[in-house]
Amino acid sequence: MVVQFVGTKNIADLVASVGLETLLLKLVKYLEQDFSRWEDFDKTPRIAAHAPNGVIELMPASDHDLYAFKFVNGHPENPLHGLQTVTAFGVLANMHTGYPEFLSEMTISTALRTAATSAMAAKYLARKDARTMAMIGLGAQSEFQATAFKTVLGIRHLQVFDIDPEAGAKFSRNLENSGFVITHAPSAEEAVLGADIITTATADKKLATILSDNMVGAGVHLNAVGGDCPGKTELHRDILLKSDIFVEFPPQTRIEGEIQQLDKNYPVTELWQVITGQKTGRSSDKQITLFDSVGFAIEDFSTLRFLRDLVQGTEFYSEIDLIAEPKDPRDLFGLLMKGAAPARERLAETA
Amino acid sequence: MVVQFVGTKNIADLVASVGLETLLLKLVKYLEQDFSRWEDFDKTPRIAAHAPNGVIELMPASDHDLYAFKFVNGHPENPLHGLQTVTAFGVLANMHTGYPEFLSEMTISTALRTAATSAMAAKYLARKDARTMAMIGLGAQSEFQATAFKTVLGIRHLQVFDIDPEAGAKFSRNLENSGFVITHAPSAEEAVLGADIITTATADKKLATILSDNMVGAGVHLNAVGGDCPGKTELHRDILLKSDIFVEFPPQTRIEGEIQQLDKNYPVTELWQVITGQKTGRSSDKQITLFDSVGFAIEDFSTLRFLRDLVQGTEFYSEIDLIAEPKDPRDLFGLLMKGAAPARERLAETA
Structure with a gap:
C-alpha cells in the first residue's frame, strides 16, 4: 500500500x-472552507513532550472523512x-479505513499556512483602507507574512525592524523585485x-514586550504571530486590554497566546465565527x-488537504511503501515470509 | 535534512x-532494557480519534534523549x-534538537513487538517447565506469538483453535517446517x-467470553492479547478474580484491557517491576x-530504537527529504526561492 509523499524538494518545485502568491491565495480558500465548518471537527489541544531546551508536539484534527496530524x-x-x-511534517489518513494516505514535509508548509491564516484573519479584521504594515521580527516567518498580506490585502508598504541587522538584510534580499516598498526603521x-497593520513575529522564548501600550494607535490591526507557548508573549498587557481580541481555539490560546496574560474568562471572539458571520469582526475605524x-x-488539516489535492496528477510527489498490504488481511506473517524469500535468495547469491 | 525510512519491503528483507527468531530475541532485549528503566519515560495514555467504524490513535513516549510516537x-x-x-507507522526524533530522524512502517513491526512483549512477560510469569501452549484466535498476530514463544521459552507444542477453519489452515501453512507440533482442536x-500457557488473540470488538472460568486450571499462564479497547474483552470476569494480574501501564489497561471488567482499584502488578525484581512474578506452581x-x-519506542540501530550500515533503509535544511536557519524563504529557481528553468525549458 503506497502512501503519497511530498518532500522539501517537491514543495519548492x-x-x-x-x-x-497563487498558492497562498488557494490555501486561504481551503482555510476559509474549514474555518466555515469549524463545528464538524474533532478538536484536541496539542499533546506536548517537554525537553529542557524545547518541546515536541503532536497536533491532531479530524472530521467525518479525514484525519490529520502534524x-x-x-x-x-x-x-x-x-x-x-x-x-x-504531517499526515492525512482516511477515517473510514484508518489507513494513512498522504505524508508531507511541513516545515515550509507551516510557514505557508501561518502566513495564510494571518492574512485571512486580517481580511476580516483590518481596515479596508489599510496600506502600510509594520513588521517587528524578520526571521523565518517574515517574508511569508509579507507575501501573504500583499497577495490577500494588497499591502505593498512595509516598515520593518529586527534587533539583528543581518535579518533585515536577508529580508530585503529575499523580497527584492517582489513589488514591495520596504523601509528599515x-x-x-x-x-x-x-x-495600519502591525505584525509581530519574534522568537524569544520569554515574556517580552515588543510593543508597549503607547505604540498602538486607534484603528490598527495587530497580527501577533510570535507568542505561541506558555511563557512566550510579545505584547504589553495594556495593549490587550484596549483591543478586541480574536483567537483560533480558546482552550489552546489561553495557554499559549498573548491572552495567557489575562484572566481565564476574559472575553475573546473565535475567528471562525467572524468568518461564518455569526460574530462581528471590525465594527469601526477607531x-x-x-x-x-x-x-x-485545523489549519494543518486544511494545508495537508490542500497539498494533497494540489499534487494529484502532477510530478510533485513520490510514493513510499509505508503500509503493508497482505493479500489476505489476516495473513501478515505470510506476507513477511513471501517478501523474505527473494531477499534470502539474493543473500545466497551474494554469499 | 534526510530522515531514514524503513518501508515494508525493507522490513521483510x-x-x-x-x-x-534472532530478530525477536534481540527485540526482547531492547524491550527488557526499556522496561528496566520505566521511570525514565514520559508516559501518556494514547490519544484517540473515534470514527463510527474504528479509531485512529497516536501513542507518544519519550526519555531524555529520544522521542517516539506511533x-x-x-x-x-x-x-x-x-x-x-x-x-x-512510527517516528523517532531527537529530544535535544526536536528533529525527526527515523521513520518506519509499523504494521509488521507492531506484530513483532506485541509477540516479543508477550514472550518477555511469559519468561517471567509462566512456569519454567511450560511446554504446551493453547492458542485461541489464529489471525494476523498468531504466527508471531507462536514464533516468539518458541524462541524465548522453547514452546513447540501448540493446541490451536479458531472459529474460522481457513484461519487454522493459514496458520499451519505459515508454520510448516518451523519445528512446531500443531494440534487443531x-x-x-x-x-x-x-x-501450560493459553494465548487468546481474537479480534471481535465486543465483550466476548473466549475463555470461561472452568477452562483455566492451576499453574496456567494466560497471555490475553486480543482485548485492547473499551468494550473489547476475551476472558470471563471470574478468571480475572482467581488470577494474579500483570499489566503494562495501569491507567491505560484499566480502560482498554480485560481489567476494565473489574473495580478501578483492583490490585494489579506492573510488569516492569517484575523485570527489575521489585515485585514477584510467579510465586508458586499452582x-x-x-x-x-x-x-x-514504550514498546513502540523500544521497537523503533531497535530497528534504527539494526539498519545502520545496511541496505535496509532509504532516505527521504522530510525536513527542510536551509543554510541559514532563519532563511526558510531563501531556501524555497533557491529550490524554486531550477524548477522555474525546467518549466521554461519544457514550455
Whole structure:
C-alpha cells in the first residue's frame, strides 16, 4: 500500500510551478472552507513532550472523512547550532479505513499556512483602507507574512525592524523585485509609526514586550504571530486590554497566546465565527483589533488537504511503501515470509 | 535534512537477512532494557480519534534523549473490504534538537513487538517447565506469538483453535517446517486442555467470553492479547478474580484491557517491576498468572530504537527529504526561492 509523499524538494518545485502568491491565495480558500465548518471537527489541544531546551508536539484534527496530524518541534536554541527552531511534517489518513494516505514535509508548509491564516484573519479584521504594515521580527516567518498580506490585502508598504541587522538584510534580499516598498526603521517604535497593520513575529522564548501600550494607535490591526507557548508573549498587557481580541481555539490560546496574560474568562471572539458571520469582526475605524495567533491543528488539516489535492496528477510527489498490504488481511506473517524469500535468495547469491 | 525510512519491503528483507527468531530475541532485549528503566519515560495514555467504524490513535513516549510516537488505527470491519484491521507507522526524533530522524512502517513491526512483549512477560510469569501452549484466535498476530514463544521459552507444542477453519489452515501453512507440533482442536474448550500457557488473540470488538472460568486450571499462564479497547474483552470476569494480574501501564489497561471488567482499584502488578525484581512474578506452581496485554507506547519506542540501530550500515533503509535544511536557519524563504529557481528553468525549458 503506497502512501503519497511530498518532500522539501517537491514543495519548492510546487511553489515554483504554481507561484507563491497563487498558492497562498488557494490555501486561504481551503482555510476559509474549514474555518466555515469549524463545528464538524474533532478538536484536541496539542499533546506536548517537554525537553529542557524545547518541546515536541503532536497536533491532531479530524472530521467525518479525514484525519490529520502534524509533528512539530520548537527548540529556540537550535539556530545557535545551525538548526531551525521549528521543523514539522504531517499526515492525512482516511477515517473510514484508518489507513494513512498522504505524508508531507511541513516545515515550509507551516510557514505557508501561518502566513495564510494571518492574512485571512486580517481580511476580516483590518481596515479596508489599510496600506502600510509594520513588521517587528524578520526571521523565518517574515517574508511569508509579507507575501501573504500583499497577495490577500494588497499591502505593498512595509516598515520593518529586527534587533539583528543581518535579518533585515536577508529580508530585503529575499523580497527584492517582489513589488514591495520596504523601509528599515532603527527601532520598533519608529517601525510602527503610522502603520495600519502591525505584525509581530519574534522568537524569544520569554515574556517580552515588543510593543508597549503607547505604540498602538486607534484603528490598527495587530497580527501577533510570535507568542505561541506558555511563557512566550510579545505584547504589553495594556495593549490587550484596549483591543478586541480574536483567537483560533480558546482552550489552546489561553495557554499559549498573548491572552495567557489575562484572566481565564476574559472575553475573546473565535475567528471562525467572524468568518461564518455569526460574530462581528471590525465594527469601526477607531477600533484596535488583535489576532492572537498561535497556530491550530485545523489549519494543518486544511494545508495537508490542500497539498494533497494540489499534487494529484502532477510530478510533485513520490510514493513510499509505508503500509503493508497482505493479500489476505489476516495473513501478515505470510506476507513477511513471501517478501523474505527473494531477499534470502539474493543473500545466497551474494554469499 | 534526510530522515531514514524503513518501508515494508525493507522490513521483510531485514527479517529474511537477520532471521525472524534472532530478530525477536534481540527485540526482547531492547524491550527488557526499556522496561528496566520505566521511570525514565514520559508516559501518556494514547490519544484517540473515534470514527463510527474504528479509531485512529497516536501513542507518544519519550526519555531524555529520544522521542517516539506511533500512528495506529483499529477498524474491525476492514477485513470485509480486503483491508487490515490494524496498520501503523512510527517516528523517532531527537529530544535535544526536536528533529525527526527515523521513520518506519509499523504494521509488521507492531506484530513483532506485541509477540516479543508477550514472550518477555511469559519468561517471567509462566512456569519454567511450560511446554504446551493453547492458542485461541489464529489471525494476523498468531504466527508471531507462536514464533516468539518458541524462541524465548522453547514452546513447540501448540493446541490451536479458531472459529474460522481457513484461519487454522493459514496458520499451519505459515508454520510448516518451523519445528512446531500443531494440534487443531475442534473447540476452544478442547484446545486449552492440559496447556501450560493459553494465548487468546481474537479480534471481535465486543465483550466476548473466549475463555470461561472452568477452562483455566492451576499453574496456567494466560497471555490475553486480543482485548485492547473499551468494550473489547476475551476472558470471563471470574478468571480475572482467581488470577494474579500483570499489566503494562495501569491507567491505560484499566480502560482498554480485560481489567476494565473489574473495580478501578483492583490490585494489579506492573510488569516492569517484575523485570527489575521489585515485585514477584510467579510465586508458586499452582498460581494462575495473567498478562493483560494492551500494547503500550514504550514498546513502540523500544521497537523503533531497535530497528534504527539494526539498519545502520545496511541496505535496509532509504532516505527521504522530510525536513527542510536551509543554510541559514532563519532563511526558510531563501531556501524555497533557491529550490524554486531550477524548477522555474525546467518549466521554461519544457514550455
